[in-house]
Amino acid sequence: MSKSKEVVSSAIPASVEPVRIAVIGCGYVGLVAAVCFAEIGHSVICIDSDAEKIECLQQGRIPIHEPWLEELLRSQNPTSLRFSTSLADAVRASQVVFIAVGTPPLESGDADLSYVEAVAVEIARSIDSYKVVVEKSTVPVYTSDWIARVLRRNGVRPGEADIVSNPEFLREGTAVTDFLYPDRIIIGTCSDRAFRIMERIYRPLIDGSYSRRPSAVTLFSNETRQATLLRTSAKSAELIKHASNAFLAMKISFINSVANLCEQVNANVEEVARGIGLDRRIGSQFLRPGLGYGGSCFPKDIKAFYSIGEQMGAELTLLREVERINERQRDHFLRKVRSTLWNLRGKHLAVLGLAFKGGTDDIRESPALSLVKSLIGEGATITAFDPAAMANARRAIVSPRLELAESALQAMDGADALLILTDWPEFASLDLSEVKARLAQPIVFDGRNLYHPAVMAERGFTYVSIGRAAVEAATEPSELHSAATPYRVA
Ligand SMILES: NC(=O)c1ccc[n+]([C@@H]2O[C@H](COP(=O)([O-])OP(=O)(O)OC[C@H]3O[C@@H](n4cnc5c(N)ncnc54)[C@H](O)[C@@H]3O)[C@@H](O)[C@H]2O)c1
Incomplete structure (x- = not known):
């Protein structure tokens, strides 16, 4: 049975031994982890230094786009899931503290671990009894050693805290189901005591009992899933995440x-x-x-x-x-656009998709966004639509040459071509007659291979995709994109 859209109260089964958990960082990982830990029966306080985000969460609003998250948040009672800006209070009230802050890249390519260090210092200053401190953020090997050192330097006595590396493998867009039905749970620690507590936290996911609850979020396949638990050293766990x-x-x-x-x-x-x-x-x-x-x-x-x-x-x-190869892939796509449209200056292009992938509002390092910037840089005017990422995109690109549409079809009105840049499912089922009627020219560049070239040819489109021969509308001179005539560079 699947959880309906309305609020479902989640009674904690007797088999769950609730653990008091603090999650530091209410981002894509921390918020999902906090809500899901509460969902499986634990008592959670989620902390963020961003007071606005915390206020929004306290009012029951979710600051990110992630399926299931809002329903699960609303179904928790206020004692099982709380939001606060006070890290010290949360640490004192908890047995286990998950660090889920960002680890963005530095110029050098190294991860910036200053947020992790800042949190470790604050944890150390707040510890008043034994705690398990868990690295949930993605960090390079040796970070667990550094956290242990920071705790010691800031007054934590031996035996007062153990460090665990517990990397997260969720994907944005399916984060909740990925968290509740993971393939594996990696617990990297040399401490038996910490391991036992971590095992207790994840037990409903390891023994499959969560999936058997009538109120459980279910997978499409409806199967009972048990996650494999793998205990490793902390260093191995850190490497498993990066290597994966x-x-x-x-x-x-x-x-x-x-x-x-x-x-x-x-x-x-x-x-x-x-x-x-x-x-x-x-x-x-x-x-x-x-x-x-x-x-x-x-x-x-x-x-x-x-x-x-x-x-x-x-x-x-x-x-x-x-x-x-990854960097070249965008340039290659851009070359195809140029070689089909000739000059980009003055062209009006419709763009579907701004998020880095379908199902999320996240635009960080989005290929779609980087292509939009390049197209604008070459003088094109863009009308774009994305089901979730438009507010973020608007903040990221401030240009009079970028307009945002209210729907996918509206973005196409009068455009010289359509570019599909993100794999949202709704972009794969467009009404092609309507697309053709709205575009000034029936030209589609599909960066996600959402359509079949043969179908597009039959419907009268010039259609350029990835790794498949381009097809041309009957009105086009048949020269542009066969294997024998490689794409021209403008
Ligand atoms: N996003 C993903 O899909 C994903 C998946 C697996 C692992 N990860 C890893 O998880 C970590 C977090 O990623 P994210 O996408 O959730 O990041 P994010 O930027 O969405 O969230 C980080 C949060 O931490 C908060 N924060 C920063 N410093 C703080 C402090 N001192 N005290 C309290 N809160 C603080 C920020 O305000 C922010 O809300 C990263 O290491 C990332 O690599 C991310």
């Missing part, structure tokens, strides 16, 4: 390289990706060609992982190429 993200980014860059070859030899990358992915050793996920990875995690984590490898004398040179 690096591997996924590598898959994306790999398929994008294959896509570019497909374009040259007139093959279809979707067929190739399916053929590769059916091999269970490889798997089909993250083999979707597109505009490259973005978001707040992959770009910075790849840089930080490379940097720590270099510092330790074990350079991960492969990652440099992964990054290069």
Whole structure:
């Protein structure tokens, strides 16, 4: 049975031994973790230094776009989930303190760990009894050692705190279900005491009992899922997170390289990706060609992982190429736009998608946003639509050449071409007759391969996608995009 849209009260089953938890940082990870810990039966205080964010949460409003989050927040009673700006009070009231603040990239590529350090200092000054301090933020190997050192330097006595690395693998857009039904839960610690408490926190997800609750958020597949618990050292746990993200980014860059070859030899990358992915050793996920990875995690984590490898004398040179391919992918797409439209100066383009991927309002390192900036830089005027990311995009790009539309179709009115830049599901089911009627020219650049070239050709579009031969509207001179005539660089 799935949780309906209305508020459902979540009685805590007897099998749950509630733990008092503080989560520091109410961002995409901290807020989801806090709400989900409360959902599975624990008592949670979520802290942020941003008073405005806390006020918004205290009023029951969610500052980010994330499916399920609002319903779950509303279904908690005020004693199981609270929001505050007082880190000290939260630490004193809790057994376990999760650090979930940002770790943005520095110029050097290293992760900026100053927020983590600042929080560790504050935790140390507030400790009045034994605490488990958990790294939830993505951090380089050795951070747990540094946190332990900071706690000691700030007066925490041996035995008063244990450090655990518990990396988070959720994806924005499906964060709640990813958190409640994870493939694995990694607990990295040398302390048996801390491990037992962490196991208690995650027990409903490990033994599958959460998924059997009548009020549980369910997956589409409706299966009972039990997460695999893996205990490691803290350093291994830190490396598992960076290595996982690096591997996924590598898959994306790999398929994008294959896509570019497909374009040259007139093959279809979707067929190739399916053929590769059916091999269970490889798997089909993250083999979707597109505009490259973005978001707040992959770009910075790849840089930080490379940097720590270099510092330790074990350079991960492969990652440099992964990054290069990713950066080139946007330029390659831009070249296709130029080679089809000729001059961009004075052109009016409709853009669908601004978020770094579908399902989120997050625009950090968004390929879509970077392409919009480039197009504006070349003199085009953009009318864009995104179901969730328009407010963030408006703050990020202040230009009279960017207009925001109220709907996907409205963005297309009179445009010289349509560019699909984010894989929102609704962009895959547009009324093509309406699209054609609204565009001044029936030209579509699909950076996410949401449509079939044959269908688009039949409907009279010039259609340019990734790793598949472009097709041309019947009215176009048939010369532009075959394998034999590579895309021209303007
Ligand atoms: N976003 C993801 O999909 C994702 C997934 C897995 C892991 N991670 C990792 O989790 C960490 C957090 O990422 P995020 O996307 O949630 O970041 P975010 O920027 O959305 O949120 C961080 C929050 O921490 C708060 N904060 C900063 N300093 C603080 C302090 N001293 N006291 C209290 N609050 C403070 C900020 O105000 C902000 O609300 C990062 O290390 C990230 O790499 C993110």
